[in-house]
Amino acid sequence: MLLVEAWQFIVAHPDRFFGALLTHVTLSAAALALATAIALPTGVWLAGTRRAASIAIATANVGRTLPSLAVLALVMPLLGTGFLPSLFALTLLALPPILLNSYTGIRQVEPEIVDAARGMGMTRGEIVRKVELPIATPVIFAGIRTAAVQVVSGAVLAAYIGGGGLGDFITAGIAMMALPQLLVGAIPATLLALGADQLFGRLQRALTPKGL
Amino acid sequence: MIDIIGLVKQFPGTARPAVDHLTLTIADGEVCVLIGPSGCGKTTTMRVINRMIEPDAGTVKVRGRDIFDIDPVSLRRSIGYVIQQVGLFPHWTIAENVATVPRLLGWKPAKIRTRTDELLTLVGMAPEIYRDRVPRELSGGQKQRVGVARALAADPPVMLMDEPFGALDPITRARLQGEFLNILRGLKKTIVFVTHDIDEAIRMGDRIAILKDGALVQYDTPERILAAPADSFVEAFVGADRALKRLSLIPVTSACEPWPGTPPPNTIAAEASLRDALARMLEADVDRLAVVDADERFVGALTLQAIRAHSADAAPVARIQRFP
């Protein structure tokens, strides 16, 4: 049975497997964290400006449509191969959904709520922290969740540009037509993606205020 | 006391100023209603008072202090603010909503809690039931009650209310108007109340400021505006039935006369208005009514003649008790 062979492969090469798994998780987590750190505040800030759309939003909208592998490939001639170029590319991939959702999430807060908050004497900072962000949490988190899945998925492709990760087993498996190795890469990668989706789904529900 | 002096505000891209050299003084503890057609500048004027809008020229002094010398955020924390769509924070419980300004001011939790319960009771919402609910679960009328409680939380001396009951159905609106007037009885607050509804203005206002095209047309008590409209615009604005509106402000007791002999067959309560009495007379096709008090005792009679005397334009209008 293929699954059994796959399992045997892991048992036979634990360092390789766990090494790849660790790289994969680290790459994904780092990219997601970086992208959130950049895109979330930017999205919130842009939402507070008067002008409805801006170049950043338009760019993010375009960025969202770009094929992941294309983005990874474009990075390679510029930055070479390895962990850091992969991190860079994956962060780029994660930026659009987080930026767009942070922006929309804040913009969707009903104007009368912001008016009431301002009229009662909240400073701009207090309005963002106490009112707009909590209300926008579900939407913002949906964006982070999407980005998380995209990053885990993209990290699989990072194998092509020397980033390491579970994709290495898949590419090796296809090159050598070694099906067990293929599964050693594919199944854990799938589980990781599903796990990330579930995790952020739960986080989203946990962090959403009761009244929403 | 609120002093508005020479206020001017013109929004970019508009043909004329929204507020055009407005000067108005609101006495302490008074309910001043700003009313007028769409675009007359009533909401703009109100929003200048808490500096939600910065004017182009003019001053506003609240209790002697120029509001432009105070930091806007502190100013707003000292002024109650109620808007038509309420704007309750959906992610907070009712208690947290009411406690908004006290929390901004750094009150101690125990004091906040007592005050919140006190206010919820005041607006007719049992704290035990509603304290931990969320806005989503409330009806329109309930939301606005919470809105009023929230505005009263830090006990501000001044309150701004922008068509607070406008989004409610007529029955709820009438009920909330009455309850709010009751609440005001026990408190000394200066209220600026914006509405487009003349009946609401007459009911709620100690004085009414009628605005048109950003300028003040008439500023007086409801009775005097109804008795002597300043011009044809005001006359049309208050409505062709202003005589009836005036009658609704006068209780039966002011026109009631002693009546020797048998009381007339149809009755009217002493606390009713002359307008109700007139309606009763028309229904029953009579020209006199027996006035009875709360215990159904006969205290006098009301004649159509007396009503006519009170409704004539030349009739002196004394300020009699307000109707709840």
Next chain:
Amino acid sequence: MKWLLANWDQVLIALGQHLVIASTSIAIAFILSLLIGIWAARYESVFRVALTVTGLLYTIPTLAFLALLIPVVGLGRANAIICMVAFSLMIMIRNVAVGIREVPREVVDAAQGMGMSATQILIRIELPLALPVIVAGLRIATVTVISVAVVAAYVNAGGLGTLIFSGISNDHAPKIWTGALTACALAIVADLSLARLESWLRRRAR
């Protein structure tokens, strides 16, 4: 860019392959999602099951999905198409179902009251009114499929990815650039055109 001009025939072939597998997948997914989506619009339980299953499928990393299909269907276009259809289904089923459900009840009610049969209502009222939302789904699915098709080159499905992979193994930057940029351009063009279609439909529906 010199490379592009010298080898434009290669690029065109790759582009052609890309378009073929992409459009085949979208077409299949569209028909399937219409059928399942209409069914799901009527029955809440179907809606939930369909969404959960396709949601799960959508989360699977592209390369992993393609890899998992290899033991089953081997390499080649079939592999890629199955993967792309699976991904598209989640978005499109949801958009078809939601689009139909969002048609105002009173409109359907009026149609029924006038004596339209269920099928007539579906074809003349519900689907046309749901069209903007359906096209919105089509737009996301198309972009997704173009993205997957780039990777699918690795399982011998052809397409613009072949340029990228060949460029990587030969360390030939212009080839990588051409493949990647063409794929990006394709995605952007598809997205913008469908976005135009979507807004036009929305305005028409007023």
